Amino acid sequence: MLKLVVCIKQVPMVTELPWDEKTGTLRRDLAPGMMNPACKHALEAALQIKEKHSAHLTVITMGPPAAKEVLYEALAMGADSTILICDKILAGSDTYATSWILAQTINKQCDKADLILCGAFTADSETAQVGPQLAERMNLPAVAYAEKIEVNGRTLRVRRIVDNFRETMEMECPALVTVSMENYLPRYVGLGGLQSAFDENQIKVMDTATLGIVAADVQKEGSRTKVRRVFLRKTQKENEFFTGVAVNVVHEFLNKYERKISTVIGKSIEGKERTRGK
Amino acid sequence: MQFNPCMKHKLIRDSARHFAETELAPIAAEIDKNATFPTAVAEKMKKLNYFGLQVPKEFGGAALDSVSAAIVVEELSRVCAAVGLCVTVHNGVAVFPFLQFGNKKQNEHYLPKLASGEMIGAFSLTEANAGSDAGSVETTAVQDGKGYVLNGTKIFVTNGGICDLALIFALTNSDQKQLQSSVFIVESSCEGFLRGELEDLCGMRANPVSSLFFENCRVPEENILGKLGMGMKIGMTTLDNGRIGVAAQALGIAQGAFEAAVKYAKERQQFKKPIASLQTIQNYIADMATEQAAARLLLYRACELKDAGEPYGCEAAMAKLYCSTLASKTTSLAVQIHGGYGYSKEYDVERYFRDAKVTEIYEGTSEIQRMVIARAVLSKLTL
Numbered sequence: 118m119l120k121l122v123v124c125i126k127q128v129p130m131v132t133e134l135p136w137d138e139k140t141g142t143l144r145r146d147l148a149p150g151m152m153n154p155a156c157k158h159a160l161e162a163a164l165q166i167k168e169k170h171s172a173h174l175t176v177i178t179m180g181p182p183a184a185k186e187v188l189y190e191a192l193a194m195g196a197d198s199t200i201l202i203c204d205k206i207l208a209g210s211d212t213y214a215t216s217w218i219l220a221q222t223i224n225k226q227c228d229k230a231d232l233i234l235c236g237a238f239t240a241d242s243e244t245a246q247v248g249p250q251l252a253e254r255m256n257l258p259a260v261a262y263a264e265k266i267e268v269n270g271r272t273l274r275v276r277r278i279v280d281n282f283r284e285t286m287e288m289e290c291p292a293l294v295t296v297s298m299e300n301y302l303p304r305y306v307g308l309g310g311l312q313s314a315f316d317e318n319q320i321k322v323m324d325t326a327t328l329g330i331v332a333a334d335v336q337k338e339g340s341r342t343k344v345r346r347v348f349l350r351k352t353q354k355e356n357e358f359f360t361g362v363a364v365n366v367v368h369e370f371l372n373k374y375e376r377k378i379s380t381v382i383g384k385s386i387e388g389k390e391r392t393r394g395k
Numbered sequence: 396m397q398f399n400p401c402m403k404h405k406l407i408r409d410s411a412r413h414f415a416e417t418e419l420a421p422i423a424a425e426i427d428k429n430a431t432f433p434t435a436v437a438e439k440m441k442k443l444n445y446f447g448l449q450v451p452k453e454f455g456g457a458a459l460d461s462v463s464a465a466i467v468v469e470e471l472s473r474v475c476a477a478v479g480l481c482v483t484v485h486n487g488v489a490v491f492p493f494l495q496f497g498n499k500k501q502n503e504h505y506l507p508k509l510a511s512g513e514m515i516g517a518f519s520l521t522e523a524n525a526g527s528d529a530g531s532v533e534t535t536a537v538q539d540g541k542g543y544v545l546n547g548t549k550i551f552v553t554n555g556g557i558c559d560l561a562l563i564f565a566l567t568n569s570d571q572k573q574l575q576s577s578v579f580i581v582e583s584s585c586e587g588f589l590r591g592e593l594e595d596l597c598g599m600r601a602n603p604v605s606s607l608f609f610e611n612c613r614v615p616e617e618n619i620l621g622k623l624g625m626g627m628k629i630g631m632t633t634l635d636n637g638r639i640g641v642a643a644q645a646l647g648i649a650q651g652a653f654e655a656a657v658k659y660a661k662e663r664q665q666f667k668k669p670i671a672s673l674q675t676i677q678n679y680i681a682d683m684a685t686e687q688a689a690a691r692l693l694l695y696r697a698c699e700l701k702d703a704g705e706p707y708g709c710e711a712a713m714a715k716l717y718c719s720t721l722a723s724k725t726t727s728l729a730v731q732i733h734g735g736y737g738y739s740k741e742y743d744v745e746r747y748f749r750d751a752k753v754t755e756i757y758e759g760t761s762e763i764q765r766m767v768i769a770r771a772v773l774s775k776l777t778l
Contacts, residue, residue, distance in 0.1 A: 306410040309457035
């Protein structure tokens with residue numbers, strides 16, 4: 118039986134959140150949480166693999182007690198068991214520390230996992246680092262931004278699109294794949310599944326002591342990045358209005374922006390059509 | 396006393412909202428215009444347990460609590476009230492009577508089919524001369540051997556055009572001195588079960604509301620729900636539950652109209668500023684928000700009482716009365732805030748405005764709700 122692990126994250130449900138200027142962190146408390154969209158695609162990929170092959174699927178998240186919510190959702194969608202890594206000392210951990218925490222958890226709780234899936238990036242910080250870092254921590258082969266995963270025995274065939282090129286790669290299990298949002302449209306959550314998730318409550322809550330994680334490896338001490346300053350980018354777009362007779366407006370517009378447009382589309386727009394109008 | 400939604404209720408709302416916004420929002424205006432029921436979306440809903448909201452797991456249902464079921468109806472109605480109506484009628488007044496009065500054999504036979512949506516249910520009490528006065532039903536069921544023969548006409552049957560099973564209220568004693576009504580489980584495949592044309596209604600147009608005709612329609616004796624003569628009891632018990640559903644539906648419509656109005660008020664510029672900055676509009680928004688919060692508490696209180704096994708008829712009537720009045724008021728204000736655009740079919744609030752009105756009429760008019768509430772209040776020894 119394949120052992121699948123999906124790492125997911127709870128993110129705020131709005132696209133723009135205010136910052137706490139003192140700490141440089143997002144005010145996550147101001148918006149309700151949801152499962153990070155790319156993580157949901159990764160979960161869907163795992164569920165489709167589980168439907169084709171005999172597999173056990175464990176879903177892991179790290180966060181405050183409220184993050185249980187995304188685990189209930191994962192259970193409703195078809196996960197077999199879930200783990201919430203929850204400890205106050207984990208607050209402030211960056212991707213480097215987070216990947217360590219996840220690696221420790223998988224090593225201790227999901228012995229001999231065959232395939233670990235992560236969302237390619239999160240909607241709140243978009244670093245896309247945790248998946249690849251986790252692969253490094255666990256010394257696993259990995260492919261990022263996958264849009265298709267095929268399992269054939271112990272061999273994984275993974276397809277991805279990078280820089281407009283489609284790549285197909287093969288690797289042996291155990292391995293890690295981060296899943297993009299190109300494919301694997303997540304299934305709807307069934308109402309009966311949700312009720313069962315709460316009735317059966319297959320969530321294991323674990324703290325750092327149980328997982329053998331020490332403060333020095335997490336929080337600020339264990340983190341390699343430091344937020345120096347956070348600022349909002351100022352919008353520099355301005356509307357410009359051209360008024361007058363249509364023909365003149367078009368000429369005025371083209372005289373002013375011809376070069377910019379040509380640069381963007383990669384060819385000159387000076388042609389017969391334009392000269393005819395003069 | 397818990398006023399904040401628990402994690403389960405939040406997830407139920409998020410899931411139903413995601414489904415409604417993805418599947419129903421793109422087609423809601425079109426199916427309203429063409430008066431067509433979205434069969435393909437309903438097929439998806441069947442697989443997700445929308446037709447077995449409170450049916451126990453053993454029969455294939457979702458086994459939700461009443462607040463969860465209300466939330467689901469709210470969220471569907473927030474986007475498409477006609478589909479919210481289909482779901483709340485199926486669950487609230489077609490499935491619920493089985494859970495309350497069905498015998499083992501009936502439940503084992505029908506509940507799995509109803510919960511999976513293989514059978515869509517309807518509830519047929521209303522007739523040309525029997526609306527608020529439920530005792531004036533004229534459809535008859537005359538015993539003939541081991542079965543009954545039904546004759547009569549039911550009107551304004553929600554889901555009438557698509558139902559596979561209807562609960563029919565009929566008189567089972569021809570002796571005029573001792574009229575009693577009973578409820579029959581009638582499958583649409585029965586000979587003598589005929590559907591009328593779909594009604595051309597003001598709102599809820601995507602729901603196939605129709606008349607049902609029974610012409611010498613023979614049903615076996617075992618299709619009597621509960622016991623012979625229990626019609627009035629089944630009807631009243633079922634309507635108490637149905638009122639929770641209609642209250643949820645009305646609240647969902649109000650929520651949809653409210654959100655549209657707030658969004659528009661922030662965008663619409665007049666006097667070189669958003670109209671949301673005008674005090675009059677702010678007053679409308681404040682009133683809508685306050686009344687919706689109050690309505691939600693009334694509705695969930697009725698749900699909690701029901702799940703606790705306490706009497707909830709009066710509270711369900713209060714919730715239905717308040718939520719439906721609110722829906723009409725909120726949708727009217729939403730149109731007002733939109734100005735001329737709100738009167739155009741280009742904007743959803745025009746549809747919400749038409750959909751809201753009937754929530755004050757069906758499952759007991761607002762006048763009947765007041766009667767129910769007043770009776771309950773006046774019969775109390777202490778207030």
